[in-house]
Structures are given as C-alpha cells and as structure tokens.
Amino acid sequence: MSCIKMKYEVPGDDFTRAGEASSMVKRKLKQLGYNPDAIRRVAIAMYEGEINMVIHAGGGVAEVEVYPDRVEIALIDQGPGIADVEMAMQEGYSTAPDNVRSLGFGAGMGLPNIKKYTDAMRIDTEVGKGTTMYLTVKAK
Amino acid sequence: MERYFHSVTLDADKCCGCTNCIKRCPTEAIRVRNGKAQIISERCIDCGECIRVCPHHAKKAKSDPLSIIENKKYKIAIPAPALFGQFNNLDDIDVVLTGLKEMGFDHVFEVSRGAELVSEATRRLMAEGKLQRPVISSACPAVVRLIRVRFPDLCAHVLPMDSPMEITARLAKKEAVEKTGLPMEEIGAYFITPCAAKVTDVKEPIGSGRSWVDGAISISEIFPKLSHVMDKLEQIEPIGCSGLIGVSWAGSGGEAAALLNEKYLAADGVENIIRVLEELEDERLRELDFVELNACSGGCVGGVLTVENAYVAKARLQRLRKYLPVSCNHLEKDFLPKMMWTDELEFAPVLNLSNDLEEAMRMMEEIDRICAELPGLDCGSCGAPSCRALAEDMVRGEARKSDCIFVLREQIQDMASTLSSMGGFIPKHHTEEEP
Numbered sequence: 399m400s401c402i403k404m405k406y407e408v409p410g411d412d413f414t415r416a417g418e419a420s421s422m423v424k425r426k427l428k429q430l431g432y433n434p435d436a437i438r439r440v441a442i443a444m445y446e447g448e449i450n451m452v453i454h455a456g457g458g459v460a461e462v463e464v465y466p467d468r469v470e471i472a473l474i475d476q477g478p479g480i481a482d483v484e485m486a487m488q489e490g491y492s493t494a495p496d497n498v499r500s501l502g503f504g505a506g507m508g509l510p511n512i513k514k515y516t517d518a519m520r521i522d523t524e525v526g527k528g529t530t531m532y533l534t535v536k537a538k
Numbered sequence: 539m540e541r542y543f544h545s546v547t548l549d550a551d552k553c554c555g556c557t558n559c560i561k562r563c564p565t566e567a568i569r570v571r572n573g574k575a576q577i578i579s580e581r582c583i584d585c586g587e588c589i590r591v592c593p594h595h596a597k598k599a600k601s602d603p604l605s606i607i608e609n610k611k612y613k614i615a616i617p618a619p620a621l622f623g624q625f626n627n628l629d630d631i632d633v634v635l636t637g638l639k640e641m642g643f644d645h646v647f648e649v650s651r652g653a654e655l656v657s658e659a660t661r662r663l664m665a666e667g668k669l670q671r672p673v674i675s676s677a678c679p680a681v682v683r684l685i686r687v688r689f690p691d692l693c694a695h696v697l698p699m700d701s702p703m704e705i706t707a708r709l710a711k712k713e714a715v716e717k718t719g720l721p722m723e724e725i726g727a728y729f730i731t732p733c734a735a736k737v738t739d740v741k742e743p744i745g746s747g748r749s750w751v752d753g754a755i756s757i758s759e760i761f762p763k764l765s766h767v768m769d770k771l772e773q774i775e776p777i778g779c780s781g782l783i784g785v786s787w788a789g790s791g792g793e794a795a796a797l798l799n800e801k802y803l804a805a806d807g808v809e810n811i812i813r814v815l816e817e818l819e820d821e822r823l824r825e826l827d828f829v830e831l832n833a834c835s836g837g838c839v840g841g842v843l844t845v846e847n848a849y850v851a852k853a854r855l856q857r858l859r860k861y862l863p864v865s866c867n868h869l870e871k872d873f874l875p876k877m878m879w880t881d882e883l884e885f886a887p888v889l890n891l892s893n894d895l896e897e898a899m900r901m902m903e904e905i906d907r908i909c910a911e912l913p914g915l916d917c918g919s920c921g922a923p924s925c926r927a928l929a930e931d932m933v934r935g936e937a938r939k940s941d942c943i944f945v946l947r948e949q950i951q952d953m954a955s956t957l958s959s960m961g962g963f964i965p966k967h968h969t970e971e972e973p
Contacts, residue, residue, distance in 0.1 A: 400899045402906070421816060430898040431890035434690045441820050466895050 402426070402464040408448050408473075410457025413498070419460045420444035427464065433537040439515040440469050440535045446508045447473040447531055453498050454478065455529065468517075471533040479525040487513065542579045545599045545737035546586060550574050552596035557918030559588035559597060564808045565687055565889070569931070570921035580888045583683035584735040585808050585833040586842040599734035599843055602753040604760065607642060610726030610752060612718055614710045615643040616703065617730035619650040619780070619788035620838040621757055622858055623851030625765060629858065631785070635777040637768040638730075641760070645714060646777050649729070650784025652706030653677075654867040656699060657783055657796035659874050663699075664797065664827060670695050672803075672818065672826040675793055677701050679739035680833035681811060682883065686744070689815050690885035695829075698879040700746060702787065703729050703736065705877055707750035726752040730760055732841030733834060745879030756843035781865040789852040790837035794830035801827040807835040891930070905929045913944045 404426065406419035424441040444460065451458040455477020463470040480486050486493075487509050494504025513519050518534035555573040560566075567581035568588060575588075575596070589597040607613040615638040622631055635646040656677070663669050676682050676697045685692050700708075707727035714725045729751050731737055737754040786792030790806035803826050805814045811831040817823050834840035836848030844851065891905075892898040905926070912925040920941040922928040931937035940946045 400896060400903070402899055402902055420820075424816075424820075426902065428688075428690075429889060429891055430902060431887055431893065431895060434885075438691050438819070438821075445820055445822075464899070466899065 400466065402430075404462040404464070406460045406462075408451050408457045408460055410452055410455065413452060413501075416449050416452040417445055420448050423460075423462050427469070430464070432464070432469075436469065436535050436537040440471070443512045443515040443533055443535065444471055444473075446512050447471070447533065449503060450508050451475045451477070453494050453503065458528075466537070468534055468536045471531075471535075473531045473533070474528070475530070476528040479527055479529055480521065480523045481525055483521055483523060542582070543738060543741040544577065544579065544582050544584055545601065545734035545741075546577065546582060546584050546589060547598055547600050548575055548577060549596045549598055552594045554594055554596075555921075556593075557923075558591050558593060560918055560921070560923045562587045562591045563923065564684065564812060566923050566927055568923075569936075570918075580886075581687065583680050583687065583833075584738040585680035585684070586734045587808055587833075589734065589842045599737065599756070601731060601734075601737045601756040601759065601843065602728075604641075604755055604763075606753040606755070607726060607728055611724040612645070612714055612720055612726070613643045614645045614647055614707075614714060614725065614727045615639075615641075615730060616647050616649050616706045616710055616727050616751070618703070618732050618736075618757070618838060619648065619653070619785045619855070620732040620841060620844055620851065621730050622785065623788055623839050623855045624757060624761060624844060624846045625768070625854070628854065630774065631778040631780065631858065632774045632776055633768055633771065634764070636771055636773070636775045637764050638760075639775065639777070640767045640771065641763060643728075645710070647706055647710035647713070647727075648778060648780050648784065649702050649706045650780035650787060651702075651867045652704070652709065652784075653702035653787040653793070654781060654784040654796075654865045655705055655709075655869055655873070655877070656702050657787075657793065658865070658867075658869050659699060659877055660697060660828075661797055661799075662869070662874065664799070669697065672823060672829050673697050674818070675828070675830045676745070676883075677787070677793060677830075678735065678832050678834075678838075679744070680733075680735040680808070681831045682744055683735070684808075684811070684833070685815065686883060686886050687888050688812075689819055690887075691819050692815060693883045693885055695818070696883050698745065698883065700877050700879065701739070702784075703739075704743070704746070704750055707752075711750060728752060729754045730757055731755065732757050732838045732844045734842055735833065736841075745881055745883065747880060757841075758843050758845050761845045779866045780862070781867070782859040782862040783865045784867065785855060785859045785862060788838050788855055789848075790832050790835075791830065792837065794828055797828055799827055801825060802830065803828075804830040804832075806832040806837050806840070808833045891933070901933045904933045908932055908939070911939075911945075912942055915944070917943075919943045 427437045455475035458475030461472040489510045490506040492506035517536045520532040523529040560568045565581045731754045740751045743749045783796040791804040794802040794804040839851035840848035891901045908929040916924040
C-alpha cells in the first residue's frame with residue numbers, strides 16, 4: 399500500500415511557530431483530496447499535540463504517515479514526561495504556566511481533545527525522559 | 539464560450555512576464571508561460587490581487603461599459619455604498635444619486651438598502667439558531683469563491699443568502715414594474731461596482747441560478763463623468779433611503795457591526811482572511827458567532843475598481859453617515875425566505891492533484907522527490923510561484939525541470955565540462971599532422 403511520509407521539527411523556543419507542522423500536513427492532505435472529515439480531525443489533534451510539545455516539552459518531532467485509509471501521527475519529545483497520564487487525560491486538568499494561559503492555551507483540553515478527534519491514541523511516557531504519542535485517524 | 543467567466547483578464551501586450559502576480563495570487567492560479575502570464579481559469583477567484591500588484595497594468599478587470607444601459611427601456615442604477623466614499627466634501631448621498639439620474643438613469647436604488655435587509659435577515663436567522671456557527675458572510679464574492687476552492691469544511695458555514703446587490707436589484711426592478719407598468723424584461727438594474735469579483739458574480743452567480751443584475755459598471759469608469767455632473771446640479775432630489783447600517787457595509791466591519799452582537803470577527807485583505815479561515819477550519823475560533831471577511835484591504839472601499847484610497851474613502855463615509863438614521867429598510871413579511879440561496883455551496887476541488895487518492899499519493903511522492911532536487915529559492919523565474927508549484931506542474935505534465943534556471947545552468951555546466959573533457963581526448967599526433 400502506498401504511503402506518504404512527512405517529518406517536521408517542532409521548535410520549542412518559538413511559540414509563534416507552534417501549529418506550523420499541523421497546518422503543513424493539512425495542506426498536503428487537502429491537495430491529496432483526502433477525506434475532509436479525516437483532514438479536520440488530523441489538523442485538530444495534531445495541532446493540540448504540537449502545542450503540548452511546545453508548552454511542556456521544549457519542542458520535538460512530528461512524524462506523519464499518510465495511508466489511503468488512515469493517517470498515523472507520532473509526536474516525539476524529550477521533555478519532562480507525564481507523571482500521571484490518567485490525570486492528564488481529564489478535561490480541565492492543566493500544568494501549563496500562566497504566560498501561555500493568557501494566550502488562551504492551557505485550558506486542560508489538549509489531551510481530551512486529541513482523544514476525541516482520533517480513532518486510536520497511545521502515550522509512551524517516562525518522567526525525565528520524554529513522551530511519544532501515537533495517534534491514528536481513520537478515513538471513513 | 540469559455541467554461542468560466544472571469545472579470546480579471548490579461549492584456550498580453552503589456553505583460554512582460556515578471557513574477558509579481560504569480561507570487562501574490564492566493565490560489566496559485568497564475569503561471570508565466572512563453573514570457574506571458576496565464577490565468578488558470580478554474581482556480582481564479584477574481585479577487586483582483588494581481589490587478590493591484592501588476593506594475594505594468596497588464597491585469598485588468600473587465601466590466602460593462604456605461605452604454606450597456608441602452609439595452610433596456612427603464613434603467614436603474616444600483617450603486618455600491620463604496621461609491622459614496624469617493625467624493626471629497628460630500629455630506630449628502632442624494633447629490634450622488636441625483637447625479638446618477640442626470641447621467642441617464644431613470645431611477646437610482648442604493649445597494650445599502652438591500653444591505654440593511656440582509657443585516658436584519660441575518661440577525662433574525664441567527665437569533666432563531668438556524669445557521670451553523672460561526673456564520674461566515676457571503677457578501678464578498680471573492681471570499682465565497684476562495685472558500686469553495688480551498689476550505690471544504692467551511693462551505694456549510696457560509697451565509698446562504700443573496701448579497702445586498704441581488705436583493706437590491708430584485709426590489710428595485712419589482713418596484714419599477716409596479717410604477718411604470720413595463721414588463722420585467724424592459725427594466726434593467728445596473729450595479730455600480732467597486733470590484734472585479736462582483737462583475738463575475740453578476741455573470742456567474744453562486745447560490746442562486748440567476749442574477750437580477752443586468753450589468754456591472756465600474757466606479758472608476760463612472761467617476762469622472764459623475765463628479766462633473768454633480769458639480770453642476772441645480773436641484774437635489776430626495777432619492778436616498780439608507781441608514782448608517784447600510785452605508786457602513788462599504789468598509790470592513792460594517793456588516794458585522796450591524797448584527798448588534800459583539801461576538802464577531804471582521805478581517806480584510808486576502809492574506810489575513812486566509813489566516814482566519816485556517817483557524818476557523820481547525821475549530822480554533824469557537825467563541826465567535828459571525829465572521830465578516832473582505833478580500834480587499836479596508837473592505838469594499840478597497841476594491842480595484844474604485845478611485846480613492848480605501849482609508850480615505852472610509853473616513854469620508856464616517857462623516858457621511860453621521861446624521862443618518864440607524865436603518866431605513868425593514869423586512870416585509872414573507873420576504874426573508876426569498877432571500878435565501880436556492881443552491882448549496884459546493885466544494886470545488888480544483889487544487890486537488892487527482893480524483894483518485896492512490897494516484898494523488900503517487901503524484902505527491904513524486905512532487906516531494908522533485909522538490910528536494912530544486913533549489914528552494916521560490917524565485918518564480920520558471921513561471922510558477924514556488925519551487926513546490928513547479929514540481930506540481932511537472933507532475934501534472936505542464937512544466938519541465940529545465941524551466942528552473944538553476945537546474946538549466948547546472949545542465950549547461952555539465953554539458954560544458956563534458957565538451958571540454960571530450961576536447962581533451964583528441965589524440966596528440968592527430969593535431970601534429972595538421973598542416
């Protein structure tokens with residue numbers, strides 16, 4: 399089966415560039431004529447993940463694989479890791495600092511939204527080492 | 539007949555094949571081929587950016603000549619409110635309206651009147667919760683066309699209502715039928731337009747099968763004669779019937795403010811509106827009820843067929859509307875349903891690589907591969923707006939790699955070194971034997 403691979407660096411030091419990777423992916427999916435609902439869900443879930451990497455982990459890498467029936471996303475960072483994943487998955491739970499909250503981020507909806515918009519979500523995390531999040535969005 | 543009508547056209551004699559327009563086009567609809575710009579018809583949204591940016595005035599907006607009004611027995615001018623901002627020291631709209639009558643129109647009916655009805659209808663529909671939020675204004679035809687080709691998910695958010703121009707033409711013609719007893723066919727409504735997109739919208743309306751407008755004459759064509767006539771008026775007729783809501787539609791933010799709801803966003807300028815549409819698409823602007831977008835900076839006063847600077851025009855309108863009543867037009871019973879579009883706004887996938895996903899994926903892999911081999915300068919010398927666009931054109935079979943001057947230079951260098959190394963292989967005794 400054909401597959402298109404994309405890889406983006408998500409810079410951790412420049413908040414104004416957060417969201418660039420997901421918007422590039424969105425652009426490519428549109429050009430492919432990919433299922434619009436899947437594009438929307440990929441764009442939102444990946445955006446949330448990207449923002450998380452910038453806020454919490456000092457950036458990372460986003461690897462995206464596009465298959466005819468699904469999009470696989472891996473968001474890889476070497477940040478502090480998530481101490482309590484179950485807690486982090488709860489709506490409204492946030493450890494974001496005040497400065498990003500004032501921009502409208504850090505409402506504790508990132509991970510719950512990612513879960514909501516994806517068909518599969520797996521988090522591998524180790525405190526002090528980093529987090530990798532695997533997401534799958536199916537094209538229905 | 540061509541499949542698509544466009545107001546935006548090229549004067550090939552004036553085009554020198556530079557890269558200004560290809561770089562600015564929001565839908566990458568222009569290529570320079572054989573030294574001249576070419577517009578890819580199905581991609582063009584008639585926003586007029588290329589007209590604005592062309593230093594050689596090779597891009598033009600086609601509109602109807604004033605003489606078109608001779609086609610009908612009873613001629614009604616329907617001026618866009620942007621027209622009122624073109625004149626210095628104007629404090630009464632009726633001077634402009636009377637001037638238009640002097641120029642040969644039998645009647646004048648301002649588009650700001652239709653705009654007030656659109657505002658009221660939008661308020662009502664939003665209060666009833668019948669529209670998908672955030673509602674995106676459909677008044678700017680370039681915006682509607684942009685959404686149609688680039689933002690499939692947002693099509694359902696576009697206000698499915700005729701524009702003030704259409705509503706105005708319809709009301710004006712109905713009124714004229716009653717007043718004159720003439721049949722509808724003998725009555726013409728002529729839009730005095732600030733922009734190219736509206737000209738296209740008259741010829742090829744979106745949303746409803748036909749337009750009520752019989753012609754679109756540019757503000758810039760009418761302006762010299764009209765200002766001359768206005769100077770000589772002896773009597774001013776009380777024709778105008780617009781409030782400040784209607785007149786405010788000429789500038790960015792006017793339509794949104796008329797909804798009397800603070801949860802709105804108004805953006806203007808094509809690059810800005812694309813950024814807003816991207817955010818809307820990613821559902822990042824959930825708190826908004828209404829989004830007003832104008833492709834031209836400043837709103838309609840910034841249209842390419844106006845004569846005055848957009849911000850000067852806007853300042854003049856502020857003065858003009860100062861003592862106007864809030865709104866002079868109100869919906870009559872049962873009119874609202876007639877204002878709605880009959881057709882749904884459908885996504886037009888003209889930017890897609892292929893209708894077949896597997897094929898599109900193969901093409902994209904090829905594009906990525908080619909793109910990595912191009913210099914990445916996005917210089918535009920090949921005639922495409924970026925290296926990536928050239929790679930796309932190549933994969934679509936519309937361009938060659940050697941269209942890139944850097945690739946070509948490398949090829950020539952290779953050829954030159956091959957030639958010189960071949961020259962070095964000539965056996966020595968051969969040359970010695972020469973006489």
